[in-house]
Amino acid sequence: MSIGEVLAQLRPDFPDTTISKLRFLEAEGLVEPERTPSGYRKYSREDVDRLRFVLTAQRDQYLPLRVIREQLARRDAEAAAGAGWPRPALVAVGPSGEVPGRSTVSDQPDQPDHAQQVRLSRSDLLAGSGLESSTLAEVERLGLVVAVAPGWYDSDALVIAAAVAGLLDHGLEVRHLRAVRAAADRDVGLFAQLVAPLVRQRDPAARARAAETARELIGLSQRLHAALVRTGLRGTLGR
Known part of the structure; x- marks a missing residue:
């Protein structure tokens, strides 16, 4: 698989993954895809499983790369001894049930991060978070939610607004x-x-x-x- 095909496979479970991150993990020695004579990366199924293990350890356990590298070394030794390569358990993530970045990606430099973010209108944000419009305005005045453009919000704004709504339901005030x-x-x-x-x-x-x-x-x-x-x-x- 090309790096773009690998990214398309990983993004449904790891929406924050980018081509730059895959190249970074390669530079850190966590995965070693083969190269074609023209220099393009070609990933095997084992390479993708290895990336899933790394990304899962980062997302679910916040492990630093040094620790993940040590775990990979142990698993490589077990695989060499005939124990096989265990597939990591995955948990799909995405703001409000959505998975950004599902579009096909080619082996090209990344688009800027802001181009990969979810864009939500104010009405979408209110519906997704459960906040009232007046409460959202108060939350914005405190700087807890910030629009990326007039009337438009990103996925982090939705996470914050939904968390605020939950806290208010328990009796807290803005x-x-x-x-x-x-x-x-x-x-x-x-x-x-x-x-x-x-x-x-x-x-x-x-x-x-x-x-x-x-x-x-x-x-x-x-x-x-x-x-x-x-x-x-x-x-x-x-x-």
């Missing part, structure tokens, strides 16, 4: 979410300092590494926040 916005801004400032030096480099591999670093930082931050909240609630729950 004003209570100021602290959440402030905490997120602090994380953005901190993480930006870590990835900015990579982004400034002209090397495409460095920019891909910056995207991977950001993804890992976001996942680790989410796990840390959830664990701290669970720990803090133990006393209240009597556990």
Whole structure:
């Protein structure tokens, strides 16, 4: 398979995957597709299974590439000993049940990230999240939801709006979410300092590494926040 055909297979389960990411994983030694005499990548079924394992470990466990590489080495040894290559369990993801990026992709440079994002109208956002129009306006004033263009929103806006709606259903008020916005801004400032030096480099591999670093930082931050909240609630729950 060409890299475009591989991307078309992976995107229904991993919608954030791009050709740049596949090239980055190759540069990191996690997959080694063959090359045609003209230099085009050709992926085998085993290569695709290997990519699925890597992407699943990143998405579901937030594992860094170093750990994933070690796991792959162990599985390669098991496969060489005749244990076979286990297929990873997959969980399809996508905002509001949709899977962006299903269109056929060729072996060409990626389109800009904003071109791959879902575009939702305000009415779509309201219907998908369950928020009232007046509440959405209040949420926007706090900077929790930001339009990518006047009247248009991306998939992250839908995730945020739906989460806000759920919190409000439990009795919170929009004003209570100021602290959440402030905490997120602090994380953005901190993480930006870590990835900015990579982004400034002209090397495409460095920019891909910056995207991977950001993804890992976001996942680790989410796990840390959830664990701290669970720990803090133990006393209240009597556990």
